[in-house]
Amino acid sequence: MALRFGPPALGIALFLAAWQAAHWHYGAFILPSPLQTLRALWATLSSASGWAALGATFGRVRLALGLSGLVGGVLGLVAGYLWLIRATLAPVATILLDMPATAWVILTMIWFGPSHRSILFTIAIVIGPILYIGRVDAALTRDRRLENMAASFGASRWARFRTIALRQILSSLGPVFGIALALGFKVAIMAELVTNVAGLGAQMARARAHMDIDLALANVALAVAGLVIIEHLVIRPFQTRLGQWKRGAA
């Protein structure tokens, strides 16, 4: 137990100590202490507006992740099986992946105006190619010998896909979903900050306008805490459920 939780606890303690030391060096105006940040965080969580901002950001990320997971995922699956689709979409995926997220924020603001839709589109277009490439890679690196085994017992193409290929593909997606979620969050906050549409990013924009460093850091802490909670409640159980066999199941 001590060995399992000891090193992470030590890491957190070192981080907090460094933060506190930096606070003493630069002062509360530049960098509030961890305790001040915690108080600001508590104040945010005690207000309805704080929860509304958190809910707005989380809701957008969830919706965008669902949309891009569906579109990018289905396209990735098809491309994983069909060379022609893969070859056709490869340059498109590369271009979309290389586009800076900030460029999308500006473009979508021009296209849709500073709105919920523009943020949603930005998140989806940034994480969609990642989910697409993750799915293509998962489909390509599956163990086809297992499908041959199934074929020898008379399994149809659909049965082979359903019982063997899909299982392998899904088990490879956990880390990709984790990355997409974290990136989606960052993009959402950035887009909200630029467009000033309700959410954690808009709260940060307000904190910046008021030079309220406590509130800014509280929102950062809130975003990080939210991500950690989602990762442990959603992504990790998903990975454990589908990918335990990959770790040897000892």
Place this chain on the structure above:
Amino acid sequence: MSGLTLATISHSFSARRVLDTVSLVIRPGELVALVGPSGCGKSTLAAIAGGILKPDQGRILRQYQRHGMVFQQSRLLPWASARDNIAYPLTLGKLSRAQITERTHAAAQAVALLPDDLDKLPAQLSGGMRARVAIARALVVEPEFLIFDEPFAALDPALRRRMQDLVLSLAKARGFGGLFITHDLHEAARLSHRIAVMDRQGKGILGSLTPPGTPGARSEAQIFDFTQEARNHPLLHDLLNVDERAVTLDCACDTLGFQRCC
């Protein structure tokens, strides 16, 4: 009836011809070992016999309803327990859950798997246990014909021998015919009624050797004498002498070899 006829089978991978008009007849109830040097196309022929690959040319006549296949490195589903692996072929059909459970347990029992082993994942099983699960998976469909593609190549000699004994006892009890792909002449002599020798470039079956007696009834001395004698047989020259590092993909030419291809 459990015979198999492969008639003038040809197959290519990316324009490289791996099998060229290969014909092999396995009579009902006969267990034929197919030997040949690495890369001669034995596993491709097994895949064609097992319905995994469709040959470019040739005909396959199966005189049986169901076959089972045991692969090199077991090919177990890594996420499924031993029980679910054995049951896998049955889940593809329309059997009830009770029937699947009953037949899975019968197959596990036939290969001497313990109930405790059935809940383990493949990664938690030893190599021998994995081989047993793979054999049980092939048996669960109640096959009349079994195809073995170098199933025990990765096992140590003692374990390999135990697995061979298992195949012999199952073949005797159930009377199935089969095709057993192997590199090992001793294994072939122990298990089969007849040893077919494949050309090193996949250009047909060069001929057959028949060990004395029947599988399971041969003494160790008989098997030893047969393999010692067979080592000098010209049919087996390539199997025993080809250095696979000297073989190119396009032309496996070794001017000292039995087949002079260049």
